[in-house]
Amino acid sequence: MGWITAEQALQRLGTKPQTLYANVSRGRIAAKPDASDPRRSLYSTEDIERLASRQHGRRKAETVAAQTMAWGDPVLPTTISTIEDGRLYYRGEDAAKLSRMADLEAVAGLLWGGKRPRFPIMAGEDNPGLPQAFTVLGRLAASDMPTLGRGHAVLHADAARVMGAVTRALAGTTATELAAHERLARHWHRPEAADIIRRALVLLAEHELNASTFSARITVSTGAPLSAAVLSGLCTLGGPLHGGAAAAMDELAEAATRLGPEQAVQLSLRRGRALPCFGHRLYPHGDVRAAELLTHFEVPPLYRDLAVIGEALVGERPNIDFALAAMAAACGLPAAAPMIIFTLARSVGWLAHALEQIETGSLIRPRARYVGPAPAY
Template sequence: MPWLTTHEALQALKTKPQTLYANVSRGRIRAKPDPADPRRSLYHAADVRRLADRHAGRRKAETVAAETIRWGDPVLSSTISTVTGGRLFYRGKDVANLAETATLEQTAALLWNGAEMPASATAAAHGPPSLQAAFLALAGRVTSDLPSLGRSPAVLRREAHGILATIADALAPGASDQPLHRRLAASWHRPEAGDCLRRALVLLADHELNASAFAARVTASSGAALSAAVLSGLATLTGPLHGAAWQSVDALIEAACTLGPAQAIRRTLAQGNRLSAFGHPLYPDGDIRALALLSQFPLPPEFAEVRERGEEIVGEKVNIDFALAAMAAAFDLPREAPIIIFSLARCTGWLAHAMEQIESGELIRPRARYTGPAPDMKSST
């Protein structure tokens, strides 16, 4: 039987209902409404068995810790954002709803528990959006900004505004009295893309304790400057398993244009490669961010074909990486547009995480579980 009732799932897991629901919200167990009674849910039997096997018997503390750091339980407490029930929330507010009207500046104010970002007092930058310029600007600040320790939340929030302005001058150059989504659209000479850019920026501002947010928190926990924490986050975001996953989506689209969508997808899977365009561990029923963005523009034909065939073959819905690549194609944005959008948006989340970590006063310092040669305790040093 591929699906289990609540009673059957609880019997297999030997746990409480709250734990079962938490596993569903974190994407570990897939669930669907019971056709016989929509008020009840059914749970994927294979997912339940996998968790039951994992939790069989008592495990050592270091084993638990090693597992939780890989798509497991949150390793840090946070009040900033969460994914639950297939929806993303910023401080309790549904992000799909927030993206209907909010700007990135307003979202930053929500994430930072502070006032909306004022207009920049610096002169507008010139030239196209540049990730390299953002790295250089942040690195320049790191050498001059004060460490974060011993400084009040209000002072850190003011500094966060300045850091966001610095990044914006590199990633969305333009008139400082304009909202960031309009600056970005104008810098690419695509004013018609403005509203979609606004939505994308809000949808991407934060996403729980992802890899780049964790990197930012580790840096901030040492007392380093806020700009250093953001620089850590930006460096982490450029990885192909994180913010640069759009490149794999583009490669899949290019292959689909040559081979056809079904053959391109099958070839990728046959080579043992992961399809970055489909699925997300936290959204078993589909990435809500992708759904919210894809509803705002006509999907280019090549993307529509890949979406249709891929969801059929893979059994997973397209994610935000696919949506960003599709939006860039739909509005004829530069090829690097997805990582520019991602970086500009997510820096607000990194700053929120950095400030929350600083306020906790805790240094993030996990222990390593050593698996190398046995130490020679008799040797002298």
């Protein structure tokens, strides 16, 4: 990907600086800090050319549709969350500020558009973890009622029940009714980590129309149960380009332990690999979720050095996956903790989008653009 200055971008687009910055905040143009001057930004040549080409005539519908699938124009309307000017908002509320006082249950109430729900303690086996979450959600998806024709209050109660099942699958049972972050901290025998887990859960609860959320909306648009929507989201989340990105951070940290942070970063780059857990296209000036989380615990020296060296060499700041891995290391949490926290938190967002999709009453059914052999008549 090539990069050009703001002056070059404005000349190519023929727009005002405010329009350029608005396109960056909406994810239409990727940007990154200029390594030679951190006060300035560079902009993706590819994205600039794509937007400039629109001035030469209306794009074909198929071109518009294709570009929306890759960080392009918005696909569908939502009232749940947005990213504007480098900040993440949940129904107009700044997510970083919410993380300083709210818990996951409070955020569920906000995102679902109702009262603070209680995630009921569900029956289940006492072998919590990601495999158990897949198993539990699979059983529920096979037996739960479809969502079509069911009332608002019933669906919200169903969403709370699904969250109860996910929480039980990931955090195990408890004799008292604790909040989700307290249950995780108790399960991991790290009660002192409860507050930082709470902050992480809030920051990860929702993130606009990412791949897993889109998958959840597609599933529920067919009338499938809410549990099936969450299962779809979980299946998508597990990929290394989505929620599984923190695992790559573990590999980088292990290499840094053996070779030193600078050698580990250089080795990754010399092998032609993108440095994991640095940068995010929707946050050209740094992932606000990572910045917020990293200020509330003592970052281990290894991760602190990796953050400084990585930013110096690639011009990108650590993202939320980096922050989760650093948090797990700082608090002595298990290796699976980042993915478990991500899954539990984002389940709330998947359910919010599922409930919103149900209200539209529409099926998400795009068309494919056929490029194979010509049909034989």
